[in-house]
Amino acid sequence: MADRRIKAQRNLAGVLLGRPPRIALGGAALLAAGTLPLWLNTINLYTAGQAVVFAVLGVGLMVSLGVCRQANFGITPYFAFGAYGAADICVRWHLGAVGALLAVTVVSGIGGYLIGRIVLRLRQFTLALATFVLATAVWEYLEVGFPQSLGGGDNGLVLPTLSVFGYSIFGNAGYYLALASLVVTIAVLAIVMRTRIGRALHALGQDATAAQTSGIDVTHYGALGYAISAAIAATAGALFLYTVGAITPDGFDVGVNVTVLLMVVLGGLSTLAGPVIGAAFIVVLNQKLESALSYSVLIDGLVLLAVVRFLPDGLAGQFVRWADHLRGVLSGEPREPGSDSLDPAAPDPLATGSGG
């Protein structure tokens, strides 16, 4: 009898704070983001577009960094490949904006898998350095070695006018394409993470040895996680090209690489919403701080330092914790933090990571 009452309360609390509100919150955020072009001026809309593009990039990096726990400190090569590749494909093969985006995504995924097979032989520390150095080397190459005709060097390249389903890419179409890509990316990932593949990736991130013992091909799934990140990063690169319209190697330098890492960690490595929140936070913060340029780096640094120091699961992880706590209070059984993974109310494989 008492059992049933607790269960009923728990269900009520679950409805209030569980999965459905998550979808409702996401839907509300999407609606708000969708109406932005109606009431934002051009500059702020540009900022919003950047936030969406970096959210895609962050979600991509999260698969490798957050789910598989690979010390992947270099995502910009794939981001750059997406941008330069999409421009090239648009000009050469007339595939159109969406076709070029899909093409670079697939190619980057395949390339990422092959590179992943090689670099993931390294352990955490050397892996971090190797990926970081690879990213720096690719940027240097774009600066000095990449053919000028393809957009290398300081001149970069300018995107020719394109149309997406009949609308010019330079209007709001670029923004809506980016937003749609973000939604599709998150939806696909949310589904994939509930399949056999997603569980394998997650197991790999929790404990590689245990995963191997239970029959998961660690090399294959590790490279697969890395490849998914690479593919999504290329998508983000193409979207970056579409929303900015002109790119130079500076768009893929070490600073950008670090910024993306900071976004993902700021938002939290344990939820899909984390990178989105982190990207929005940092892009908007940087735009607001531009007027206070001399201290913007300092403020950026202090905010991030505080998050790393005090919020181990990032901003999104902290919200999840508060929600869990509130849910516990409402259902009359306050729980200790850290018991989430044993709780049937939180079966989302992305929500159970400790963020460690």
Place this chain on the structure above:
Amino acid sequence: MTELITNLIVGAGLGCIYGLIGLSFMGIYNATGVLNFAQGDFVMIGAVIPSLFITSFRLPTALAVVIGLATAVVSALLLQFTLIEPLLRRNTRIIPMAIGTFAFSLVIEGAVGGSSTYGTVPAINYVSALPFKLGSVIIGREYAIIILTTVVLSAGYWVLLHKTYLGLALRAIGSNPLGAMSIGIREERVRSLAFVISALIAALSGFLVAPLVTAGVTMGFPLLLNGFVAAVVGGMGRAFAPLVGGIFLGELVSLIGAYGTSAYSDLASLGVLLLVIMVRPDGLLGTVGRGITDS
């Protein structure tokens, strides 16, 4: 021929700086397991702070250098006690730890840059800029001083590590933190020692290299990258290993700059690093001082 020798000496000088930065990076890594991306900013402090004090307060050079070194040491201890120690207590993995040092690096750059408007600073010429001649070979005085200082510092570091109890404690917390704690080594203090030594070496190398590069708030990162390469190419387990890696790298950069296109020298050093990491993940000299787990 004499031109080649001059280039080789320039390469050795650069290599020694890379080696010193690699050594300072290795010091913190071996004691704590932290990849310190803020190491380049200690180098920057060593170059920029003395210059700021000399130009704005007209302090004597020696005093300004001491202030620069002290600033670097204070920053390193701040890093240790505001970030590294709490995260170590929480048993944080390598990813958030490294990102935290990125954030700390932004804080240092923002603090120094915000108060000096991000420009470059005038370099301090600690020796006469006129080179001296040895036979027919022309040698820059800075290079001679850099090479001498590096040899002395590396030897000193080796003696500290292998001939003193403090060094024994340093190596102990590196190879087996739990064991070290159980025999009564006070981890936190020994780690502080590692941070202080590492910051001193980094800041000193920054001061020495300042006349040879453009000194400014953003000078740290390229130097940090080359320090990484030196440490990893040499191997992280021995006092002289980063020096070997650094000189190898310095010669490479110098010779490519002299006989090829200098635009490709950075790319070449990164390529060498990737190659070494893939073929010999533990570096040319082979040992890794710290047992790193895969998780």
